Amino acid sequence: DVKVTQSSRYLVKRTGEKVFLECVQDMDHENMFWYRQDPGLGLRLIYFSYDVKMKEKGDIPEGYSVSREKKERFSLILESASTNQTSMYLCASSTTSGGLNEQFFGPGTRLTVL
Amino acid sequence: AQSVSQHNHHVILSEAASLELGCNYSYGGTVNLFWYVQYPGQHLQLLLKYFSGDPLVKGIKGFEAEFIKSKFSFNLRKPSVQWSDTAEYFCAGGRYQKVTFGTGTKLQVIP
Numbered sequence: 001d002v003k004v005t006q007s008s009r010y011l012v013k014r015t016g017e018k019v020f021l022e023c024v025q026d027m028d029h030e031n032m033f034w035y036r037q038d039p040g041l042g043l044r045l046i047y048f049s050y051d052v053k054m055k056e057k058g059d060i061p062e063g064y065s066v067s068r069e070k071k072e073r074f075s076l077i078l079e080s081a082s083t084n085q086t087s088m089y090l091c092a093s094s095t096t097s098g099g100l101n102e103q104f105f106g107p108g109t110r111l112t113v114l
Numbered sequence: 115a116q117s118v119s120q121h122n123h124h125v126i127l128s129e130a131a132s133l134e135l136g137c138n139y140s141y142g143g144t145v146n147l148f149w150y151v152q153y154p155g156q157h158l159q160l161l162l163k164y165f166s167g168d169p170l171v172k173g174i175k176g177f178e179a180e181f182i183k184s185k186f187s188f189n190l191r192k193p194s195v196q197w198s199d200t201a202e203y204f205c206a207g208g209r210y211q212k213v214t215f216g217t218g219t220k221l222q223v224i225p
Contacts, residue, residue: 004157031211035215040123040217040218041217042120042204042215042216042217042218043158043204043206043215043218044215045212045213045214048211048212050211056212058212059214090158092158094211096211102148102160102163103160103213105157105158105159106157107157108157
């Protein structure tokens with residue numbers, strides 16, 4: 001079974017803090033993704049990475065950055081957390097083999113910014 | 115820009131009722147389409163996917179979806195829902211490695 005794990009299930013931070021969300025996958029997938037999930041808005045792509053040290057902006061990258069130093073690990077960074085970044089953050093991975101493939105999701109991190 | 119839209123935000127059904135959830139996409143050309151499900155407290159997981167070939171796709175737990183190119187639609191169906199189908203359902207589509215998700219439909223099945 002593919003496993004995508006996220007470092008925290010729940011996180012509470014203060015406005016202005018730097019926040020790191022970590023994601024690790026164990027299936028040697030080339031692609032990794034960060035989404036935020038908000039009620040009524042579905043999943044919105046923040047950033048994705050198709051290889052080590054490579055990254056692409058998604059639909060809502062403002063206020064976020066990412067890091068992928070190793071194939072299995074993809075980090076999302078909130079440089080200066082704000083209350084409008086309170087959300088559920090989902091990490092996913094997929095393989096490139098054979099074209100566009102299903103994504104495997106982690107359990108999510110519910111971040112509250114006070 | 116590519117987009118995926120789901121028109122039903124919240125659906126309530128009694129057990130044994132038939133289900134159809136709408137999904138429309140705006141891509142031209144080749145498109146890959148998915149339905150994902152998120153059961154309460156669980157990870158998002160794949161229900162079914164369409165890449166090419168037979169437009170009627172069967173997935174897990176008795177779900178199926180039909181790709182109708184002329185209508186840009188990929189609706190999800192199940193002939194008889196169960197209480198355990200209570201979940202949020204997401205349609206998604208894309209090309210290459212970037213996928214766009216719809217806003218989701220919450221399905222509540224009443225016993």
